[in-house]
Amino acid sequence: MDYNQAVGKLSQTLSAKRFSHSLGVSQTAAELAARFAEDVAKAKLAGLLHDCARAIPSNNLLQMAEVFAIVVNDVERCQPVLLHAPLGACLAQKEYGVDDPHILKAIALHTTGGRDLSNLDKIIYLADFIEPSRDFPGIDKLRSLASDNLDAAMLAAYDKSLHYVIEQGALIHPATVEGRNYLLLQRQTT
Structure with a gap:
């Protein structure tokens, strides 16, 4: 399935707001990929499909994770919405024909991010954090960081995310x- 076909299919499964967000993430990912000499087509497609499992009701996410043999930790069991990301990867492969392991x-x-991420x-x-429809205190600084240095932007995004989760009283x-x-450890060793 090509990008335009994926757009058509995704538009039928997501709410208008979530679909618009996905288009914004796709556009932002393409811009960042061009800026940092990464594969623009891969970034554009990954950005488009990043939330392809977001329309799945929270009460079904744990069951679907089991079907796809996704190992679920205690945090995800308590906050199943986090499973939309790994489930999204499974659906991108199964429903949209994506077979690129990097995407x-x-x-x-x-x-959630994680250790030793690729560009x-x-x-x-x-891109999910800073796409054009996002608006929160500090977004302009984060957008500026993202255009200059991916690692500095990631640290700022992690910090913003952690502050938000703590304010919500949610599990990290x-x-x-x-x-x-x-x-942070990479910074100290270089």
């Missing part, structure tokens, strides 16, 4: 902490 990994990690992984994580996914710590 699938970027989709799977776009919500494509970082681009999708950041260990992959987010691990990703942030990994980047």
